[in-house]
Amino acid sequence: MRPLVSGLQAKFAIAMAIMMVVVLSLLATLLHRQSTMQAEVAELGRQAMHGMVEENLQRQGEAAVEQLAEMLANPLYYFDLEEIGSVLRSAQKAPDVSYALVYDAQGRIIHDGTDEIASYGRQMSDPLAYEAINGDKLTTQWSADVVDVSEPIMVGEQRLGGVRVGYSIASVRAHETSALAAAKQRLDALGQRHLLLVGALLAALMATCVVVVVLMQRTLVRPIRDLAAAARAIEAGNYESGRMVSHRRDELGELMRGFSTMSESIARHDRDVRRMAYTDSLTGLTNRLAFRESLDHRLMMVRGAGRHLALLFADIDDFKRVNDTLGHEAGDEVLLQFANRINESVQLLGGDDALLARFGGDEFVILIQDGDVRARATQLAENLVAELSRPLLIQDRQVFLGTSIGITLFPEDAAGASALMKNGDIAMYQAKVAGKNCYRFYSRAMDQAVERRVRMEQELRGAWERGELSLVYQPVVRLSDGKLVGAEALLRWQHPELGMVAPSVFIDVAEQSGLIEVIGPRVLRAACAAAARWGFEDDTLEKPFISVNVSPRQLRSGDLPETVAECLRETGLAPGRLHLELTETAVISDEAHASALLSTLHRAGVKVWLDDFGTGFSGLSHLRRVPVDGVKIDRSFIADMLRDPDDLALTTAIIAMAHSLGITVVAEGVEQEGQLDLLRERGCDLAQGYWLGYPVSAHELNQMAS
Known part of the structure; x- marks a missing residue:
């Protein structure tokens, strides 16, 4: 950083020297060109002021109309003429406003700001009306007398109408002329004083340059160096180092304090983002992302150390029934009560390093690391099955659910996080197949069972259309x-390869996969x-x-x-x-x-x-x-x-x-x-x-x- 600072100081000194040469050179020509320069300055000032006035008027008008369009959306939607009139009258009190109108989508005047609304329902037909009525965004139009600013008033995707405000150009021109005259007077007076001050300024200029160089180092270069260092710290993620303390009362002091405030804000938002990214919003538990990162880290720590881990995947049985019958608010209450019960059991039986997470929906995952993880997982699973089968009080009603739990072990079942989580899901699914409200340890035979079940589900899709499903009575x-x-209608499946499939097998597959909702009505109709x-x-x-x-x-x-x-x-x-x-x-x-x-x-x-x-x-x-x-x-x-x-x-x-x-x-x-x-x-x-x-x-x- 120091070479950059030295370069800044050298460049500043060279600039000061060049400035002195230029000032001395210009001094020779200043006297005979003073009158010409004053005229040129006056003309440039007039042009600049003219452009600035027009730009300021347009910007002021557009900002005001945007605010009016937002304020008038609800009153116009509910056709509250009294509130519309109040807003328009407030707008008409602004300087240079000639008129303020609210119109409907066909261009008919709804309100003109007067108490009588004499123009109510009148079609706007002035030269600027067409663009105002048909414009789909903020529109500014200029005429010889006014600047017309209009914007449609929307509620969602529906256009209710629009608002127009006209600003008097004549009034603005009068202000501009007055300002130009005052500027010319000040310029003339400045020219006269300039002749008197040039001599004194030349004498003081040399001393000032020296003082400025010294002050620049203390008041500019050093703070810039500190700001650059703080910026690098923030870039590296060290938000605490980005905090700066300054008691200066100037703009640079404000910049340093603002930089410090920004660093604190970034640090706070970083903490909030991390909390939101790693925490389940409903239950406050660890979410899937944070759990996966923690699982990867723990596997890296225990791999090769002869230690074991256990994952328990707990899924609420028949949770969809709660959402379908009692509503999603009741479903959220069920999830909260389940989360609290699971958390209490984990704190009691899971050990100090146990981690509980909600993976979304009605699925919770527990990581156990202490002691004999198989025995601890078994004890915890039995406790959870018992605790979660107790009735819940939801909306003054008792709800009986239960949970199916799948357990997988490291390193017996898998060596990686992805494989472990897959095995836990498979074991949990087998617990549901076994009748729900129970737990199952993962075994390699489960993979084959899942593959057979998936294949059967795929082949069951379309079996009715292929004529493989039939009814007997x-x-x-x-x-x-x-x-x-x-007679009782009984469904039979004659598979082209497997032969006659037992109803107890394929009906359960249809029920679990949801295919029964398609097959059932066809059976009923047949x-x-x-x-x-x-x-x-x-x-x-x-x-x-x-x-x-x-x-x-x-x-x-x-x-x-x-x-x-x-x-x-x-x-x-x-x-x-x-x-x-x-x-x-x-x-x-x-x-x-x-x-x-x-x-x-x-x-x-x-x-x-x-x-x-x-x-x-x-x-x-x-x-x-x-x-x-x-x-x-x-x-x-x-x-x-x-x-x-x-x-x-x-x-x-x-x-x-x-x-x-x-x-x-x-x-x-x-x-x-x-x-x-x-x-x-x-x-x-x-x-x-x-x-x-x-x-x-x-x-x-x-x-x-x-």
């Missing part, structure tokens, strides 16, 4: 007389179309019904009644012949939402059955609050009722209690004659199973019904 028999009264063709030759006899399984996703989507109505309308099937089967857990997971949808279906004449009844936790008390027409006793009770007195007693109790509520009882999975006899003795209404009939095609069932 299992007969439902009335036990009192053994008559066929209906089943209704088939049932519409069934019937007896005698039209007086009861035609068989069709029962169709409905996915929990279809129930949560909220458009199930519309889909059912559309299917019935297209196929012509009577609503009373359609029975929808929903699982017990799907209904009780959000009883209020399910009850509203089922009530709509019930009013339309469609019947609703609860499938797999007895396997959930609701009990028959929920049947009083949810409008259902029938319950299907789960096949696990029917299978063991001949040898397990408890299953027989439970089946008997379900039949009796359902009948007391006027609800039909269906037994599924009847495969033995003894089961059928016991069910008939206990008054069960309907039954289905291999003993009564295997699933058949729609044509075969139609022949059975005939």
Whole structure:
């Protein structure tokens, strides 16, 4: 830096010497050219002042009109003429303003600032009006008398009209002439004083040059050097070194204090940006970016040292249901309560170096580093499953969710951060597949399972269009007389390579991937179309019904009644012949939402059955609050009722209690004659199973019904 400073001082000294030579040279010609110079200066001053006045007038007008356009947007949108007039009258009080107008999008005057608004509704037709009306931005026009500044008034993308302000050029010219006259007088007086002062100034000039050189070093060069050093410190990221203290009262002192303030502001904003970049805005936890950087750093520290790490990926089960049914504010409250519970468990069981982060959505990740990480991760996962399965109080309602946790270990499972995070996701996904609200450790076999599942999901897309998916129908028999009264539609997948894929496999894939929302309505439509063709030759006899399984996703989507109505309308099937089967857990997971949808279906004449009844936790008390027409006793009770007195007693109790509520009882999975006899003795209404009939095609069932 010092060579630059020395160069600045040398250049300044040379400039001072040249200035002295020039001054002495000019002194010889100054006297006889004084009058000419005064004339030239006066003319240049007039031109400069003229340009400056025009520029200042235009700038002042544009600034004022921009402010007016902003102030008038709301009053014009609400057509508040009183407020518009108040704003215009304030604008008209400004110096040199000839007029101020507000007009609509067609150029009709809305307000002219007067109390009577005599020109209201009048079309603006002056020469400058066209550009003002059609201009799409701030427009300045000049005429012989006025400077017209206009700007459209917008609300969003809608143009409401515009505002025009005219400034008198004559008034401005008068100010300009007056200023020029005063300047000429001062110039003449200056010329006379100049002759007297030149001699004295020449004497003082030499002494002044010496003083200036000395002062320049102390007051200019040194502060510039300090500013340059501070700038380099800020460039290097050392914001503290950029702070400077100056007690000077001049502009350079203000510059140094401003530079110091700027450094403090940059440091503060840097801290804020880092906090925002590395912190989750909702929960205040570490976010994905900060967690990844910390994970990379810790892996670098422990790699080769024989130490271990564990990552726990925790995902809230059925979180989407909260957002869909209670709203996103409730979802945020769920996330906050989950974050607090997880944080408490991590502080209790995770160790001093544990790190908790939210990766976005409903996914939380925990890093454990202390001690036996496998044992500590297991203990923490068990605690989280227990704590997060406890009900949450959201908007005065109890919400039951739970969490699925995947655990991966370093270095057993992977040596890099990306692979570890991928493995944690896979393990968490397997926990969800295993039934949710549990935890799973990563294993290499999971990769193959995920690949198979992904492949199955890809092949399931379009399977309906390729004709691989089809429906079969299992007969439902009335036990009192053994008559066929209906059938349950069952989906089958005949894969060209894998053969017949078990429904328990591909239905779960469709449910998890969301494909069920596409396949479900097609199944419903096809089943209704088939049932519409069934019937007896005698039209007086009861035609068989069709029962169709409905996915929990279809129930949560909220458009199930519309889909059912559309299917019935297209196929012509009577609503009373359609029975929808929903699982017990799907209904009780959000009883209020399910009850509203089922009530709509019930009013339309469609019947609703609860499938797999007895396997959930609701009990028959929920049947009083949810409008259902029938319950299907789960096949696990029917299978063991001949040898397990408890299953027989439970089946008997379900039949009796359902009948007391006027609800039909269906037994599924009847495969033995003894089961059928016991069910008939206990008054069960309907039954289905291999003993009564295997699933058949729609044509075969139609022949059975005939």
